[in-house]
Amino acid sequence: MGHDTVETPNLSFGRGGEPGRGTPYAQYVRLEELHSLQHPRSKEPAELSFIVTTQVMELLFDLLRHEWTQARQALRDDDLTAALAALRRGTHVQDVLVESWDLLATMTPQEFNSFRALFGEASGFQSSAFLHLEFLLGNKNAALLNMYEEMPGTRAELAEALRESSLYDEALALLARRGLGVRPEPSEQRYRPSEEAAAAWRRVYTDPEYAALQPFAEALLDVAERVTRWRQRHLSAVKRTMGGKPGSGGSSGLTWLRKSAEQDVFPELWTIRDEL
Numbered sequence: 001m002g003h004d005t006v007e008t009p010n011l012s013f014g015r016g017g018e019p020g021r022g023t024p025y026a027q028y029v030r031l032e033e034l035h036s037l038q039h040p041r042s043k044e045p046a047e048l049s050f051i052v053t054t055q056v057m058e059l060l061f062d063l064l065r066h067e068w069t070q071a072r073q074a075l076r077d078d079d080l081t082a083a084l085a086a087l088r089r090g091t092h093v094q095d096v097l098v099e100s101w102d103l104l105a106t107m108t109p110q111e112f113n114s115f116r117a118l119f120g121e122a123s124g125f126q127s128s129a130f131l132h133l134e135f136l137l138g139n140k141n142a143a144l145l146n147m148y149e150e151m152p153g154t155r156a157e158l159a160e161a162l163r164e165s166s167l168y169d170e171a172l173a174l175l176a177r178r179g180l181g182v183r184p185e186p187s188e189q190r191y192r193p194s195e196e197a198a199a200a201w202r203r204v205y206t207d208p209e210y211a212a213l214q215p216f217a218e219a220l221l222d223v224a225e226r227v228t229r230w231r232q233r234h235l236s237a238v239k240r241t242m243g244g245k246p247g248s249g250g251s252s253g254l255t256w257l258r259k260s261a262e263q264d265v266f267p268e269l270w271t272i273r274d275e276l
């Protein structure tokens, strides 16, 4: 029996890119820069997983923002098909975000303690990419912009996100255009659930005239559930590595995170389930 030989790919690729900057692959994905960004401050091997996990999640937060921004634009354009496609892409990003917690699954309190003091007051709570996602969901909080006084570009971007309508505002606007009596009122404050919005979603689930919107409601719920799943996995990681000690960002730690994880995203989509 003969063996198929595997062809060797091209090893003398064209030198189209910048001279001296490596393979086309290295240039395209900026490999050297990417692999030069991990700087543990201790000799504890687990610190590298902590830094890489955080960086991976930061990149995925930005990718998710990209998908949700596209979903919001599609809703503004009244293009439900495009909105659903973007939400679906985002859902897969969220699944990877949730699974990314596995990278930290084995970290012991001793390992964590051996580098904790070296990152000082750093906390994921200060993540502007995460905050941007929160604003897109409708969880707005202008006071948090004060964290970015020394980062005027970031602050300006977040201020803009605060002014813009959220993904959920646009979802409600779509329901309004379809004749469901809801009056979305985009605001710079945290979204407050309303009986009108609940009634509109209830009709989506119970009135055959609006049944075509049910997959949209379920897609939003898929998003909401995964936001909470990420928070629950974060909570478990915190419980496992630092128990009930206060957080490096100045919160009470577990108690604060538990409260945050209990807040439902797109609240009416959950509350109406009592009656469906």
Ligand code: HEM
Pocket: 050, 053, 054, 057, 058, 104, 107, 123, 124, 125, 126, 127, 130, 231, 234, 237, 238, 241, 242, 246, 247, 248, 249, 250, 251, 252, 253, 254, 256, 257, 260, 261
């Ligand atoms: C075992 C590792 C981790 C521990 C012990 C931990 C601990 C904490 C604590 C105690 C808080 C509350 C705020 C504070 O006082 O600091 C917090 C918030 C937060 N952390 Fe972590 N964290 C860990 C890993 C991560 C990673 C890898 C990320 C990814 C970027 C992350 C992102 C966040 C975010 C976004 C918040 C705000 C959460 C919210 O608003 O619900 N954390 N973390």
